Amino acid sequence: MSPPKFADFSRIVFFTGAGLSSESGIPTYRGSGGIWKEYNYEDYACQRAFERDPEKVWDFHDKRRAAVAACEPNDGHRLIAVIQRAKPGTTIITQNIDGLHARAGGVDVIELHGSLWRVRCDRERTIRDDTSVPMASRKCTCGAYLRPDIVWFEDALSVDNLRRAERALERADLIVSIGTSGVVYPAADLPRIAVQAGAVSVEINLEDTPVSNLYQHRLRGKASDLLKSMA
Ligand code: APR
16 A cells, blocks of 8 residues: 555645654654663653752753754655645644744644743743753742743643643544654543544554554654655
8 A cells, every 4th residue: 555645635644753854963862872761750751859959950951952952854744844834734733842843934833742942930821932051050030940831751741731632633534643652641542533534554663663554654664754655
């Protein structure tokens, strides 16, 4: 069965994970050399860790900001942005916090797990963009520690993002999942909405995942190559 062609669809949803950005030099989380192989998320990426030792958590995120700032979007990010420009009914839903979809020209990207480039003060209930590397100030003007506007483990996803994602998935005629291991919920269950709504479904990954059975087309290989094969 040859892979579907983007030209034949008008309401495409791209659902992306760390595997897409790995070709830009950003490590994934669970693959070989994965971030969670080196760092225990309980010490660096949850609210408890932040309350226990905010400086340690910031050191980790500052390192990630510096690493991502040194990377560029790749052909996969760029092709997705080109398709979105050509087909305004295209939606980008990502678990990535690196901001590379937007840097490649993607618009209205639904960042399910937040962003490295936004910070918030939970005391003043404010959120703002911050692209300083390293962080200019880890503290808010009120004196409280700022925290990265990232959905850490045990955090809830934003209801607004979930609703936007669900609306796009319900209307999709093509769902393309790219470079995600499909083990983190509730995100991993979202593509099922498009499949149940009758969309043609494609999973792009180097290997099978626990959710591969959901997809009609399981394309194995590098994201940027396989995306080009559908253009
Ligand atoms: N092309 C296609 N797939 C790839 C590539 C590539 N070049 N490189 C790696 N992959 C695949 C791997 O086989 C793996 O299935 O990408 C997947 C990456 O999986 P994870 O590291 O688990 O990343 P992801 O699924 O995005 O993680 C989900 O977990 O840690 C949390 O919040 C974090 O958003 C993250 C979430």
